[in-house]
Amino acid sequence: MAEQQMYLVAHCEPCEECVREEWQFIRDGELRWEAYESCTRYPFQACERGPGIPPPPIRERILAREGTVRLPVGGPDGVPIALLRRVYGLSIAEVVAARAEGYRATPVEARYLTDPAP
Incomplete structure (x- = not known):
C-alpha cells in the first residue's frame, strides 16, 4: 500500500464503551477505506x-456488517480479470477460483468494479 495514515493512542483492554467503525468509499474515482476506534471511558x-x-x-x-x-x-457480463488482479492483487489460482465461483466483494467494491468510470 503506497499510502496509509495511522493515528493511535494506547489504552487498556476494550470495554463496553469502546466504539469501532470501518467503512469504504469511492473518492475521485479511487477506492478508499477508513477505520476509527475510540472509547468514552x-x-x-x-x-x-x-x-x-x-x-x-x-x-x-465490513463484509460481516454489510454483506x-x-x-x-x-x-x-463479468468484471474484467485484469481489473480484478490490479485491485486485489490476486494470483492466477485465485482468479481461476473467482472465475468459477464469482468474487466476494463488499457493496462499495462491487460498485467500484462494475460502475463505468467517466
Missing part, C-alpha cells in the same frame, strides 16, 4: 485510512 483514539482494499481484519468486519456481493468474473 478511557483516553483512547485510533484512526487508520488508505487507498484500495482495507487490511483483511477491517475488510472482514457480500458475488461478482461474475470475465466474459461479457
